[in-house]
Amino acid sequence: IVHSPIRLHPCFPLVPASEPQFPHLRTPDSGDAVWNVRWALCTRRSSGAPVPGSGATIFALSSGQGRCGVAVIRTSGPASGHALRILTASGDLPPARHASLRLLSDPRSGEPLDRALVLWFPGPKSFTGEDCVEFHVHGGPAVVSGVLQALGNVPGLRPAEAGEFTRRAFAHGKLNLTEVEGLADLIHAETEAQRRQALRQLDGELGHLCRGWAETLTKALAHVEAYIDFGEDDNLEEGVLEQADIEVRALEVALGAHLRDARRGQRLRSGAHVVVTGPPNAGKSSLVNLLSRKPVSIVSPEPGTTRDVLETPVDLAGFPVLLSDTAGLREGVGPVEQEGVRRARERLEQADLILAMLDASDLASPSSCNFLATVVASVGAQSPSSSSQRLLLVLNKSDLLSTEGPGPGPDMPPHLLLSCVTGEGLDGLLEALRKELAAVCGDPSTGPPLLTRARHQHHLQGCLDALGHYKQSKDLALVAEALRVARGHLTRLTGGGGTEEILDIIFRDFCVGK
Numbered sequence: 312i313v314h315s316p317i318r319l320h321p322c323f324p325l326v327p328a329s330e331p332q333f334p335h336l337r338t339p340d341s342g343d344a345v346w347n348v349r350w351a352l353c354t355r356r357s358s359g360a361p362v363p364g365s366g367a368t369i370f371a372l373s374s375g376q377g378r379c380g381v382a383v384i385r386t387s388g389p390a391s392g393h394a395l396r397i398l399t400a401s402g403d404l405p406p407a408r409h410a411s412l413r414l415l416s417d418p419r420s421g422e423p424l425d426r427a428l429v430l431w432f433p434g435p436k437s438f439t440g441e442d443c444v445e446f447h448v449h450g451g452p453a454v455v456s457g458v459l460q461a462l463g464n465v466p467g468l469r470p471a472e473a474g475e476f477t478r479r480a481f482a483h484g485k486l487n488l489t490e491v492e493g494l495a496d497l498i499h500a501e502t503e504a505q506r507r508q509a510l511r512q513l514d515g516e517l518g519h520l521c522r523g524w525a526e527t528l529t530k531a532l533a534h535v536e537a538y539i540d541f542g543e544d545d546n547l548e549e550g551v552l553e554q555a556d557i558e559v560r561a562l563e564v565a566l567g568a569h570l571r572d573a574r575r576g577q578r579l580r581s582g583a584h585v586v587v588t589g590p591p592n593a594g595k596s597s598l599v600n601l602l603s604r605k606p607v608s609i610v611s612p613e614p615g616t617t618r619d620v621l622e623t624p625v626d627l628a629g630f631p632v633l634l635s636d637t638a639g640l641r642e643g644v645g646p647v648e649q650e651g652v653r654r655a656r657e658r659l660e661q662a663d664l665i666l667a668m669l670d671a672s673d674l675a676s677p678s679s680c681n682f683l684a685t686v687v688a689s690v691g692a693q694s695p696s697s698s699s700q701r702l703l704l705v706l707n708k709s710d711l712l713s714t715e716g717p718g719p720g721p722d723m724p725p726h727l728l729l730s731c732v733t734g735e736g737l738d739g740l741l742e743a744l745r746k747e748l749a750a751v752c753g754d755p756s757t758g759p760p761l762l763t764r765a766r767h768q769h770h771l772q773g774c775l776d777a778l779g780h781y782k783q784s785k786d787l788a789l790v791a792e793a794l795r796v797a798r799g800h801l802t803r804l805t806g807g808g809g810t811e812e813i814l815d816i817i818f819r820d821f822c823v824g825k
């Protein structure tokens with residue numbers, strides 16, 4: 312009689328719960344029969360959190376769509392090994408986690424499909440924690456659809472839904488929620504800074520930090536509860552409550568610092584707003600076209616050319632940016648241009664970084680002076696806290712300086728010289744932009760892990776609010792409750808006790824095969 316639970320071979324058919332079966336048990340991987348069991352009571356046990364439709368084995372193309380050198384098709388679930396045997400027409404599974412060359416053929420017609428590399432990952436040592444197989448096939452559309460069709464014909468297999476592989480990995484504890492979000496961001500990362508941030512989150516840095524904070528709260532809670540239960544006894548250490556209080560207050564400071572940084576991680580994820588502004592004809596549209604390397608806006612010697620706000624996503628020095636070209640700021644013009652000026656001012660208010668542009672050969676003009684006295688001076692007067700707007704003053708048309716006009720005087724605020732025509736000064740501008748954007752978005756390679764989503768910010772704020780109640784409470788039962796609420800927010804941030812809705816929102820971002 313074997314008392315210990317035996318993990319059944321993946322090939323073993325799923326049994327109805329608590330019904331005696333008469334299986335021929337085999338050891339995993341090798342396939343050799345070791346026991347001839349007279350009877351066994353086989354029960355199905357669910358593993359971890361419920362996964363919608365788990366139990367089924369899923370398959371999907373995991374590499375990109377379209378013609379490519381190699382395409383990767385993945386399966387996950389208990390029938391993975393069975394599917395691999397059927398497609399390779401072999402009784403043996405290849406050695407675990409080693410690439411093996413096999414001929415794949417259609418199980419129905421026997422027709423060869425491709426000579427492919429196959430990888431067998433028996434659970435739980437796999438991406439999803441379940442038995443997984445990877446087929447690395449030649450990337451032609453006919454091969455890919457042939458293999459997908461063959462897998463679809465294997466009983467117990469069905470096509471995966473979007474994000475289902477990652478969802479199973481989450482359900483089996485292979486990834487926590489912030490890591491899942493990091494993975495989603497990594498798949499969608501378009502710039503270098505986004506990739507670095509996503510990779511740090513996938514590595515679990517944010518989750519790690521939250522777990523540390525939650526632990527501090529658990530300890531404090533234990534101390535408070537001990538005091539409630541044994542407060543009158545002599546055998547409780549002196550100063551238990553005071554010690555807990557010191558730790559909780561330190562935590563409050565750390566959380567506050569993190570929250571002040573909150574918008575930066577989100578900007579890095581979704582793009583910083585950079586708005587180009589200045590008087591008419593300063594060369595704003597020329598700069599937007601130069602930075603985006605495409606003719607986004609019309610450039611012409613006629614002042615008042617740009618009227619609408621024209622926005623274009625660009626990668627500036629590795630940071631994702633939404634760059635807006637706007638109408639030149641001036642008064643006393645027709646109604647259409649006036650509407651353009653109104654829109655320009657509105658967009659200016661949403662800017663994380665303002666690129667203020669003047670014609671260097673025209674600094675004495677009323678429009679230039681007015682612009683310096685209003686827009687540039689007002690942003691410069693803001694307190695230099697992280698939430699305020701930043702501004703770079705660019706004096707364009709430097710190529711005209713030697714021939715016309717005297718150039719910038721000594722009372723001109725800090726600025727950069729540029730010529731959109733010759734390209735002189737562009738490298739300096741890009742370097743200045745990189746520094747400004749690092750301040751706006753946060754530098755993902757250094758510093759603490761950033762909060763990349765509104766959800767993170769919400770839970771940290773919730774935790775901080777609960778700690779506010781903690782400080783105000785005189786009654787120990789209320790103190791304990793406030794600590795419990797605070798800790799709940801931190802666990803929900805990493806997906807402990809996560810609700811289905813959050814999961815649905817996060818996994819919706821994934822594509823099929825991920």
Ligand SMILES: Nc1nc2c(ncn2[C@@H]2O[C@H](COP(=O)(O)OP(=O)(O)OP(=O)(O)O)[C@@H](O)[C@H]2O)c(=O)[nH]1
Pocket residue numbers: 590591592593594595596597598609610611612613614615616617618637638639640707708709710711729730731732733
């Ligand atoms: N010499 C010189 N001319 C430039 C430079 N940059 C732009 N220009 C010219 O200046 C004129 C105005 O350029 P735009 O880019 O349309 O200026 P803008 O600020 O967008 O103008 P509005 O949209 O009308 O407000 C065009 O004739 C450009 O060719 C430069 O660096 N040097």
Ligand SMILES: [K+]
Pocket residue numbers: 591592610611612613614615616617
């Ligand atoms: K113009």
Ligand SMILES: [Mg+2]
Pocket residue numbers: 595596597608609610616617636637639
């Ligand atoms: Mg323009």
